[in-house]
Amino acid sequence: MASTATWMRPSVIKAIFIAGFGVLLHSAISAAQHRSFQRINRQVREAGSVDASVEDLNLPLDIWLETLTSAVLVLWCFVQMTVKLKVIRPEAEYENRTSESLDFRPSFMVFGQKESLYKLRLLDQTAGEAPLPVEGHANASQHPDQDEVTVEDAPQLENDDE
Amino acid sequence: MTWQEARDRLKKIKEERLRRSDEVVELWEGVLSKNTRKLGDEVWTVYEQVCIAALDCDRLDISRNCVKLLDARFPNSSRVKRLAGMNLEADGKFDDAIRMYEALTKADETDTLSRKRLIAILKTQKKYRDAIEELTDYLKTFQNDQEAWLELVELFCHELDYNKASFCMEEALIHHPHNHLYHQRYAEIRYALGGFENIDTARTHFAKAVQLCRWNTDALYGMCICASHLAISQKATAQKRRDNQRYGEWASNQLIEKHSDKLGAEGRSKVKNISLLLEQLQV
Numbered sequence: 001m002a003s004t005a006t007w008m009r010p011s012v013i014k015a016i017f018i019a020g021f022g023v024l025l026h027s028a029i030s031a032a033q034h035r036s037f038q039r040i041n042r043q044v045r046e047a048g049s050v051d052a053s054v055e056d057l058n059l060p061l062d063i064w065l066e067t068l069t070s071a072v073l074v075l076w077c078f079v080q081m082t083v084k085l086k087v088i089r090p091e092a093e094y095e096n097r098t099s100e101s102l103d104f105r106p107s108f109m110v111f112g113q114k115e116s117l118y119k120l121r122l123l124d125q126t127a128g129e130a131p132l133p134v135e136g137h138a139n140a141s142q143h144p145d146q147d148e149v150t151v152e153d154a155p156q157l158e159n160d161d162e
Numbered sequence: 163m164t165w166q167e168a169r170d171r172l173k174k175i176k177e178e179r180l181r182r183s184d185e186v187v188e189l190w191e192g193v194l195s196k197n198t199r200k201l202g203d204e205v206w207t208v209y210e211q212v213c214i215a216a217l218d219c220d221r222l223d224i225s226r227n228c229v230k231l232l233d234a235r236f237p238n239s240s241r242v243k244r245l246a247g248m249n250l251e252a253d254g255k256f257d258d259a260i261r262m263y264e265a266l267t268k269a270d271e272t273d274t275l276s277r278k279r280l281i282a283i284l285k286t287q288k289k290y291r292d293a294i295e296e297l298t299d300y301l302k303t304f305q306n307d308q309e310a311w312l313e314l315v316e317l318f319c320h321e322l323d324y325n326k327a328s329f330c331m332e333e334a335l336i337h338h339p340h341n342h343l344y345h346q347r348y349a350e351i352r353y354a355l356g357g358f359e360n361i362d363t364a365r366t367h368f369a370k371a372v373q374l375c376r377w378n379t380d381a382l383y384g385m386c387i388c389a390s391h392l393a394i395s396q397k398a399t400a401q402k403r404r405d406n407q408r409y410g411e412w413a414s415n416q417l418i419e420k421h422s423d424k425l426g427a428e429g430r431s432k433v434k435n436i437s438l439l440l441e442q443l444q445v
Contacts, residue, residue: 090340091375093340094338094341094375095342095374095375095377097178097341097343098343099343099380100181101179101343102312102343102347103316104179104180104181105309105312106179106214107274107275107278107282107309107310108278108282108285108313109282110285111217111218111286
């Protein structure tokens with residue numbers, strides 16, 4: 001069940017859910033009524049001393065169908081209403097990642113560079129100049145698609161400008 | 163911005179592993195520092211995150227304050243001690259920091275984060291050879307640490323040892339075969355190595371990266387370059403040359419399509435420039 005019903009408005013789903021719940025309730029009541037009807041029948045039969053040991057446990061077909069369809073409907077609506085399902089494809093998890101996440105490893109962060117990128121950026125803002133002196137990567141990759149090749153993309157190794 | 167939004171943004175930055183240290187510090191100073199009570203127990207993880215971000219931004223006043231508060235709450239925690247060590251590093255007191263981390267690793271041999279900090283100090287001191295040695299030693303024990311494998315890739319690339327870098331990248335690739343960035347990086351290293359076979363492998367991995375993520379423009383460009391190289395290579399068979407011709411054309415068409423989608427109507431002349439440049443790539 002990877003797809004969510006985006007073509008249906010939430011209010012519609014809610015309405016179906018309430019209706020389905022009503023039908024489910026109705027089928028429960030009919031089942032109970034059927035049972036009590038059987039019990040009365042049995043008592044009558046016992047009074048008439050007919051063979052009473054055989055009890056018919058089966059419900060009539062219409063109650064069966066009503067229960068099943070309404071239960072499936074209610075379950076489906078419930079899933080649609082509450083949770084946002086995730087796509088099962090394994091690569092979906094990584095689709096929104098950019099090279100930024102590949103080049104950032106928090107455990108190996110390097111501190112103590114006094115000319116930190118943050119300060120450079122602050123200087124930059126005050127001077128009103130756009131580009132930063134960021135050198136290319138060792139295995140230089142182009143970033144033609146990214147609008148923001150910013151300080152975050154700067155390799156951590158190459159802070160040789162002290 | 164409300165404090166809830168700021169909190170969620172911090173969480174997102176942490177989960178997606180983004181280096182937005184300046185943003186974290188701004189959020190902390192602007193919004194969250196006035197609402198520490200409302201954060202409840204979450205405040206301690208926020209302090210940790212802000213502390214590291216502040217160190218990255220060279221805002222030692224903030225990071226010292228965070229460590230002080232954390233130390234008051236968790237007096238004997240190794241996690242807080244590590245943060246204090248990072249503060250020392252940022253101050254340039256490497257010897258003190260090394261002593262601190264060594265005490266931590268001695269107390270708990272599985273304290274991988276402190277060991278990684280020791281390697282990071284070597285990196286700060288520009289002792290890249292030593293860092294590589296330490297890191298390979300570390301990876302002998304903790305082979306499933308893909309962050310460390312990636313770090314080793316970067317160190318080897320820095321030393322221009324692409325053969326070893328490609329081996330390490332393969333290790334990382336085994337851990338996450340569905341990550342398009344890993345395929346892309348592996349292909350880039352292979353392309354940097356050069357030679358017919360390496361470029362052939364690079365082309366395959368660029369193609370895989372594009373298959374896994376259709377928006378990966380870097381990989382499309384890589385595919386263009388590799389395919390055009392292979393299409394005129396002397397070593398390739400006629401069939402292979404023809405195939406690569408087709409792959410290259412497909413990739414450049416994809417690129418033009420993507421650029422014209424993004425630029426819209428007014429960017430038509432720019433798209434034309436791009437297609438001219440792509441033709442030049444096919445030398």
